[in-house]
Amino acid sequence: MPEIYAGIDVGSLCTKVVILDAGRNVLSSHILRSGGHYQGAAEAAFSGALESAGLRIKEISFLVSTGYGRARVTFSDTHVTEITCHARGAKHLFPHVHTVIDIGGQDSKVIYVNDEGRPKNFVMNDKCAAGTGRFLEVMAGALEVSLQEMAELSFHAQGESEVSNMCTVFAESEVISLLAQGTEKADIAAAIFRSIARRITGLVGKLGLKEPVVMTGGVAKNPGMVRALEEKLRTTLLIPPEPQIMGAYGAALIAAEQSD
Amino acid sequence: MEQTLNQIFNLVTDPYTGIAAWKERLQKKVVGCMPMHLPEELVHAAGLQPVVLWRSNEPVTLGHAHVYTFNCGLTRSVVDDAVKGKLAVLDGIITYDLCLQARELPFIINRNAPPAYLETVYIPGPVTAPVYKDFLLENFRNLKASLEKFSGQTMTQDALRQSIALYNRQRGLLRQLYALRRQTPGLIRAKEMLAIVQSGMLMPKEEHIPLLENLIAELPKRTVSSGKKARVVLSGCMCQTPRFDLLDLIEEEGMAVIDDEIYVGGRYFFHDVAETGDPLEALAERYLNRTIPCPTKVDWTNHWGDYLVDWVGQQKAQGVVTLLVKFCPPHLCYYPDVKKRLANANIPEVMLEVEHEVVSLEQVRTRLQAFVEEIR
Ligand SMILES: Nc1ncnc2c1ncn2[C@@H]1O[C@H](COP(=O)(O)OP(=O)(O)OP(=O)(O)O)[C@@H](O)[C@H]1O
Ligand SMILES: [Mg+2]
Numbered sequence: 001m002p003e004i005y006a007g008i009d010v011g012s013l014c015t016k017v018v019i020l021d022a023g024r025n026v027l028s029s030h031i032l033r034s035g036g037h038y039q040g041a042a043e044a045a046f047s048g049a050l051e052s053a054g055l056r057i058k059e060i061s062f063l064v065s066t067g068y069g070r071a072r073v074t075f076s077d078t079h080v081t082e083i084t085c086h087a088r089g090a091k092h093l094f095p096h097v098h099t100v101i102d103i104g105g106q107d108s109k110v111i112y113v114n115d116e117g118r119p120k121n122f123v124m125n126d127k128c129a130a131g132t133g134r135f136l137e138v139m140a141g142a143l144e145v146s147l148q149e150m151a152e153l154s155f156h157a158q159g160e161s162e163v164s165n166m167c168t169v170f171a172e173s174e175v176i177s178l179l180a181q182g183t184e185k186a187d188i189a190a191a192i193f194r195s196i197a198r199r200i201t202g203l204v205g206k207l208g209l210k211e212p213v214v215m216t217g218g219v220a221k222n223p224g225m226v227r228a229l230e231e232k233l234r235t236t237l238l239i240p241p242e243p244q245i246m247g248a249y250g251a252a253l254i255a256a257e258q259s260d
Numbered sequence: 261m262e263q264t265l266n267q268i269f270n271l272v273t274d275p276y277t278g279i280a281a282w283k284e285r286l287q288k289k290v291v292g293c294m295p296m297h298l299p300e301e302l303v304h305a306a307g308l309q310p311v312v313l314w315r316s317n318e319p320v321t322l323g324h325a326h327v328y329t330f331n332c333g334l335t336r337s338v339v340d341d342a343v344k345g346k347l348a349v350l351d352g353i354i355t356y357d358l359c360l361q362a363r364e365l366p367f368i369i370n371r372n373a374p375p376a377y378l379e380t381v382y383i384p385g386p387v388t389a390p391v392y393k394d395f396l397l398e399n400f401r402n403l404k405a406s407l408e409k410f411s412g413q414t415m416t417q418d419a420l421r422q423s424i425a426l427y428n429r430q431r432g433l434l435r436q437l438y439a440l441r442r443q444t445p446g447l448i449r450a451k452e453m454l455a456i457v458q459s460g461m462l463m464p465k466e467e468h469i470p471l472l473e474n475l476i477a478e479l480p481k482r483t484v485s486s487g488k489k490a491r492v493v494l495s496g497c498m499c500q501t502p503r504f505d506l507l508d509l510i511e512e513e514g515m516a517v518i519d520d521e522i523y524v525g526g527r528y529f530f531h532d533v534a535e536t537g538d539p540l541e542a543l544a545e546r547y548l549n550r551t552i553p554c555p556t557k558v559d560w561t562n563h564w565g566d567y568l569v570d571w572v573g574q575q576k577a578q579g580v581v582t583l584l585v586k587f588c589p590p591h592l593c594y595y596p597d598v599k600k601r602l603a604n605a606n607i608p609e610v611m612l613e614v615e616h617e618v619v620s621l622e623q624v625r626t627r628l629q630a631f632v633e634e635i636r
Binding site for chain 2: 068080081082083084107118119120121122124
């Protein structure tokens with residue numbers, strides 16, 4: 001029977017699964033919201049991915065879990081932190097990568113990867129979700145647009161508004177007061193992206209930017225955020241075809257190595 | 261031995277009750293000292309019983325009417341405890357100009373909850389020129405006179421020498437315990453070690469010494485699981501004890517703390533006071549020349565980062581866990597440079613913030629686990 005490997009990334013916001021064949025090709029992947037129940041989300045996402053690959057659970061040779069709820073995955077063979085997994089996934093697709101920026105729902109992480117592709121240093125945001133995917137969702141809510149619309153809007157900004165508060169609660173009231181002043185939604189959207197980009201740039205500064213830079217995590221799917229970050233960091237961000245599954249992909253690659 | 265450890269944990273988790281109990285028994289006046297650089301020996305030689313001020317065992321509430329929420333846990337705790345009346349167990353308090361936050365304390369305490377004796381000392385930050393020694397000695401002499409006045413007892417040279425000898429003896433025993441841990445990582449849990457050191461700050465050394473002797477005799481009999489652990493050292497953590505759950509997490513994630521240079525730890529006992537010459541000068545000398553490089557001192561001849569690089573090498577440690585007290589300006593000021601020097605020497609380092617309030621441990625766990633993955 002050919003070897004099949006799986007990685008499961010139980011993030012604070014979304015759970016992602018990637019299944020690989022023996023040649024490290026992606027057979028299937030699955031993304032869903034974690035909700036309040038990590039173990040249930042893990043099971044549901046895993047069955048989803050198994051189903052689309054037409055596989056059964058006992059055909060999986062090795063399963064690595066990662067992410068916030070990694071220890072809640074009772075059916076995994078081992079667990080590894082998402083820092084190592086995102087670095088591993090990014091390295092596989094972009095062999096020369098030196099910096100990985102993962103912005104997820106609750107955490108943003110900047111990881112320095114050495115010449116051998118090993119994560120050698122990292123920084124994480126502080127406890128709160130300011131400047132992450134969840135923050136963006138709240139801001140989109142305040143603007144009454146979807147995340148896609150918010151990104152689209154930011155490309156049409158004319159003015160130079162600023163959102164200076166980084167606390168999600170304060171930033172939301174700041175956005176509402178800008179709306180009340182009649183500021184264009186497009187300008188506010190652009191200001192929100194710039195404010196997060198400032199924060200991430202501060203985080204990157206703690207490690208020092210070493211190119212090439214790969215961006216992973218769900219927020220890499222937000223073109224408004226990507227553009228703002230590229231402008232602030234003055235660099236081009238390399239983005240995998242599906243950045244949100246990079247943690248699960250890295251976990252699956254580690255699963256393949258572990259079973260070797 | 262378990263009984264000794266219980267006694268130690270009880271004292272450090274509730275110093276208020278513990279201190280009141282031995283104070284009642286010994287009938288001594290108790291003086292709380294601001295941590296880090298005050299010479300406890302001087303207080304002791306005046307016939308008083310010094311203790312080192314500690315971080316409170318409950319959330320800061322009333323204190324926030326007097327002190328910023330962005331002060332460190334220790335200064336907020338001391339103010340909070342003072343205005344809540346929890347420091348009534350102390351007959352006196354000595355503060356000094358350790359940092360900007362510490363400078364505010366005597367005013368707030370004096371205004372809201374003055375103890376019978378409140379003294380403020382100047383201890384110079386810069387230490388490299390002779391003038392600072394003169395200045396420090398002058399301040400130590402003033403402190404001596406003020407302590408004598410409060411205790412009603414003249415301090416003889418001999419009494420001070422005896423106090424110094426007693427304190428050196430206690431420091432020596434703590435060093436022996438640390439040596440035991442270096443020989444057998446895991447023999448003494450990180451939180452046990454810190455509790456042991458802190459308990460010595462909260463009770464008479466005369467009574468702490470027998471506890472240490474008991475531990476030194478008994479601890480080696482423990483069985484230690486032989487699993488392979490990453491060898492790490494702790495750095496920083498000025499003035500206060502880190503939360504114990506943070507220390508447990510470090511060990512749970514597969515690290516063994518083999519040594520530390522934190523204040524409630526190695527910094528407290530690292531160097532002795534010389535027992536020859538003038539005792540007051542010897543106390544001054546210890547502060548000026550015999551401490552681990554400290555961010556509250558200005559000493560460009562002795563760089564903290566370089567010191568750490570050497571020390572980590574000697575310990576054959578695989579990494580450094582920096583404990584940075586949240587809102588501690590002195591440490592924050594030095595930290596970027598220390599971090600850079602460690603990185604240049606290829607020494608892995610991870611920083612954890614030490615907070616008074618409960619922190620989200622899961623995020624800290626991810627940091628620590630990733631750190632272990634990095635250094636393995
Ligand atoms: N199609 C999309 N367009 C824009 N943003 C998106 C899209 N899909 C997801 N996101 C963003 O991705 C975020 C979730 O990212 P991700 O799945 O990487 O987080 P997570 O791994 O659960 O969180 P963490 O790593 O912090 O624990 C959402 O908050 C949202 O902002
Ligand atoms: Mg994630």
